[in-house]
Amino acid sequence: MSMLYGRLDDLREQSSRRLASALRQTGGTHQMRSERDTSVALYSDQLAQYSAVENGLCFGRLDFDDEGRFYIGRIGLFDEDREYEPLLMDWRAPAARPFYLATAAAPEGVKRRRHLRTRQRKVVGFDDEVLDITSVDPARRSEGLTGEATLLAAVNAARTGQMGDIVATIQAEQDRIIRTELNGVVVVQGGPGTGKTAVALHRAAYLLYTHRRQLAKRGVLVVGPNTTFLRYIGQVLPSLGETGVLLSTVGELFTGLVATGREAAGTAALKGRVQMADVVANAIRDRQEAPALVEIPFEQDTLKLNRQAITAARGRARRTRRPHNEARRTFVREIISTLANQAVSRLGRHLLDQADIDDIRRELREDENVRAAVERLWPTLTPQRLLEELYASPKRIARAASKLSPAERALLVRTPGAEWTPADVPLLDEAAELLGEDDTETKARAERRRRQAIDYAQGVLDILDLEDDADPDILMATDLVDAYRLAERHGAETYETAAERAAADRTWTFGHVIVDEAQELSAMAWRTLMRRCPSKSMTVVGDIAQTGDIAGASSWSEVLSPYVMERWKLTELTVNYRTPSEIMAVAADVLASVDPALVPPTSVRDSGFEPWARRVTSVEEALPGLVEREIPAVGDGKLAVIAPAASVPSVRTLVPDAADDLDAQVVVLGVTDAKGLEFDSVLVVDPAGILAESPRGASDLYVALTRATQRLGVVHTGELPEVLSGLREVTG
Numbered sequence: 227m228s229m230l231y232g233r234l235d236d237l238r239e240q241s242s243r244r245l246a247s248a249l250r251q252t253g254g255t256h257q258m259r260s261e262r263d264t265s266v267a268l269y270s271d272q273l274a275q276y277s278a279v280e281n282g283l284c285f286g287r288l289d290f291d292d293e294g295r296f297y298i299g300r301i302g303l304f305d306e307d308r309e310y311e312p313l314l315m316d317w318r319a320p321a322a323r324p325f326y327l328a329t330a331a332a333p334e335g336v337k338r339r340r341h342l343r344t345r346q347r348k349v350v351g352f353d354d355e356v357l358d359i360t361s362v363d364p365a366r367r368s369e370g371l372t373g374e375a376t377l378l379a380a381v382n383a384a385r386t387g388q389m390g391d392i393v394a395t396i397q398a399e400q401d402r403i404i405r406t407e408l409n410g411v412v413v414v415q416g417g418p419g420t421g422k423t424a425v426a427l428h429r430a431a432y433l434l435y436t437h438r439r440q441l442a443k444r445g446v447l448v449v450g451p452n453t454t455f456l457r458y459i460g461q462v463l464p465s466l467g468e469t470g471v472l473l474s475t476v477g478e479l480f481t482g483l484v485a486t487g488r489e490a491a492g493t494a495a496l497k498g499r500v501q502m503a504d505v506v507a508n509a510i511r512d513r514q515e516a517p518a519l520v521e522i523p524f525e526q527d528t529l530k531l532n533r534q535a536i537t538a539a540r541g542r543a544r545r546t547r548r549p550h551n552e553a554r555r556t557f558v559r560e561i562i563s564t565l566a567n568q569a570v571s572r573l574g575r576h577l578l579d580q581a582d583i584d585d586i587r588r589e590l591r592e593d594e595n596v597r598a599a600v601e602r603l604w605p606t607l608t609p610q611r612l613l614e615e616l617y618a619s620p621k622r623i624a625r626a627a628s629k630l631s632p633a634e635r636a637l638l639v640r641t642p643g644a645e646w647t648p649a650d651v652p653l654l655d656e657a658a659e660l661l662g663e664d665d666t667e668t669k670a671r672a673e674r675r676r677r678q679a680i681d682y683a684q685g686v687l688d689i690l691d692l693e694d695d696a697d698p699d700i701l702m703a704t705d706l707v708d709a710y711r712l713a714e715r716h717g718a719e720t721y722e723t724a725a726e727r728a729a730a731d732r733t734w735t736f737g738h739v740i741v742d743e744a745q746e747l748s749a750m751a752w753r754t755l756m757r758r759c760p761s762k763s764m765t766v767v768g769d770i771a772q773t774g775d776i777a778g779a780s781s782w783s784e785v786l787s788p789y790v791m792e793r794w795k796l797t798e799l800t801v802n803y804r805t806p807s808e809i810m811a812v813a814a815d816v817l818a819s820v821d822p823a824l825v826p827p828t829s830v831r832d833s834g835f836e837p838w839a840r841r842v843t844s845v846e847e848a849l850p851g852l853v854e855r856e857i858p859a860v861g862d863g864k865l866a867v868i869a870p871a872a873s874v875p876s877v878r879t880l881v882p883d884a885a886d887d888l889d890a891q892v893v894v895l896g897v898t899d900a901k902g903l904e905f906d907s908v909l910v911v912d913p914a915g916i917l918a919e920s921p922r923g924a925s926d927l928y929v930a931l932t933r934a935t936q937r938l939g940v941v942h943t944g945e946l947p948e949v950l951s952g953l954r955e956v957t958g
């Protein structure tokens with residue numbers, strides 16, 4: 227072990243030396259500077275990676291029948307002095323696969339698999355498995371687990387509020403999914419706690435390792451349901467030495483806008499329906515107006531546009547099939563030409579030459595009244611303006627959404643200035659596609675960046691000039707020219723990771739997209755995501771049985787077939803690593819009430835703790851004491867109180883130490899925010915309230931019950947819902 231850490235230290239020192247020397251270089255030709263920037267980025271990345279893999283650098287060893295052996299770890303290390311012989315095998319390398327897949331029945335030449343337990347840089351223990359067919363006991367329940375002792379230690383450990391990586395104990399069914407080929411859509415369906423999120427993140431690391439060249443350029447996007455969840459999983463990829471992945475919610479994908487507004491569940495569900503794509507398209511056409519007559523005062527005269535002329539211009543513009551803001555140019559040209567003809571014939575065509583006619587056109591184009599008229603007939607629109615003005619006007623909604631019922635249309639009405647909601651984002655994105663990019667802000671940003679680069683280049687040249695001790699007055703002008711040129715070249719080659727560039731660009735398309743809790747996404751959100759991934763290289767991870775959002779999915783085929791028809795591959799995870807069997811037995815009844823055909827995943831272990839229910843006369847009175855009593859039981863771990871969304875604020879006041887950030891020991895959450903998370907102990911408050919709160923209430927209760935890794939208690943005031951009759955009632 228010390229040899230491996232010695233090698234890691236050498237590499238770290240080498241990179242910091244190179245980084246320091248790159249940082250010391252200043253000036254030089256533009257090419258030297260851009261090379262320097264690339265080196266700085268490269269060495270900084272290397273240093274970040276070396277620190278990230280410090281913990282648990284090496285976690286396994288494979289001994290082969292032919293007496294060969296090698297160590298497995300987070301990254302590959304090679305012996306420089308001995309022709310780069312491998313010292314440590316990267317877990318993602320094909321040669322490392324038997325560590326995850328070899329079994330006694332199919333040992334792949336492996337004699338022994340060793341899982342190493344390390345603390346800081348020391349080995350503190352190990353578990354060996356001898357892959358010997360005669361040792362297979364067919365009666366053992368856990369047969370088929372890889373590295374069972376290490377796995378059980380990992381799943382039993384107290385939770386920290388941050389998801390950890392599972393690189394040392396990936397199971398065979400998970401490994402197969404992680405290493406599925408890059409192309410095409412892979413769906414990972416699995417019950418709660420089956421490691422879907424873990425698999426998705428390890429797959430991102432695997433794909434970046436295996437297809438580095440292809441993916442580093444376009445980047446990988448991981449989409450999660452909310453920012454709490456993204457924070458929870460945020461450390462996993464860095465701990466695997468990967469930092470260039472963009473983590474985002476769908477609500478954050480519309481660059482330059484924060485969609486934190488809230489709205490009624492029915493409104494959000496409606497906005498998620500695929501029919502909204504037509505509503506947005508109709509809303510844009512509706513803005514291309516053709517009134518019976520428009521009169522435009524121009525100089526001493528009044529020019530007239532009748533409906534026929536407007537419709538003709540509009541037809542031409544529409545036939546370009548360009549987005550609204552781009553087609554506007556054609557519309558303007560047609561209108562100006564109609565108006566110019568009128569003006570010319572009134573003045574007398576024979577009195578004017580071509581230069582006069584050109585002047586008239588120019589004057590018309592610049593005239594305030596003409597501009598205002600054109601703006602009314604074919605306005606320049608941003609997605610924000612389009613939607614805001616649509617929501618503000620029941621009349622506009624009626625025209626754009628004639629296929630919706632009056633009650634549905636009423637759900638869309640909203641006063642201008644209200645905050646954008648997550649369900650608005652796919653609509654804004656749809657609108658942006660149909661309107662054409664309004665890139666004023668991007669252009670302004672690029673211009674600012676260019677100016678900074680010019681200032682920098684100018685600064686460098688100034689220094690060089692001074693060093694040359696030349697006449698500053700003469701050099702000024704040429705320097706300026708050079709500075710522009712240098713800055714431009716320099717700017718084009720500035721090093722930014724794909725993830726950074728992608729985050730600043732709405733139209734960025736990714737090399738691979740991973741969608742977690744994918745069952746929650748609406749049809750409109752899928753359209754947004756599919757646009758970000760034209761190659762349709764995607765990993766879609768979720769559990770149809772856990773769908774809580776009314777706009778969410780009821781079947782993978784329904785979600786995916788509009789984009790890839792039947793060309794997607796279903797993979798399944800069946801073992802639950804989180805929830806112990808005692809809790810799963812209770813959750814299984816709830817699952818059966820969602821759909822009797824659904825099969826719950828099999829728990830990998832028992833906890834020895836029986837979940838309970840307690841009927842109380844008042845939650846206000848009882849809950850603080852129950853929380854107090856539960857805290858010592860979780861020790862260093864975490865406790866979550868999960869309540870119906872509507873009662874979360876009041877429940878929070880009952881648990882004084884509770885916070886909504888996951889670092890706190892006790893958190894109070896609604897089901898939506900608890901999705902994908904886990905805690906050592908969970909208290910579910912008011913299960914009947916959770917069931918009643920949404921048409922998908924049973925799925926929500928199933929999610930709430932399956933968040934616990936050890937202990938579960940249910941607190942209720944009225945009768946315990948029928949689906950929980952398997953719980954033991956306790957008193958006192």
Ligand SMILES: Nc1ncnc2c1ncn2[C@@H]1O[C@H](COP(=O)(O)OP(=O)(O)OP(=O)(O)O)[C@@H](O)[C@H]1O
Pocket residue numbers: 377380381390391392395396397400416417418419420421422423424425769772803804901902903904932
């Ligand atoms: N092979 C493994 N080794 C160790 N721990 C594992 C393994 N697979 C999963 N786990 C652990 O099980 C827990 C559940 O995993 P994860 O959150 O990925 O499940 P999930 O399927 O996404 O669950 P849900 O659908 O409820 O969100 C995590 O703590 C994860 O680290």
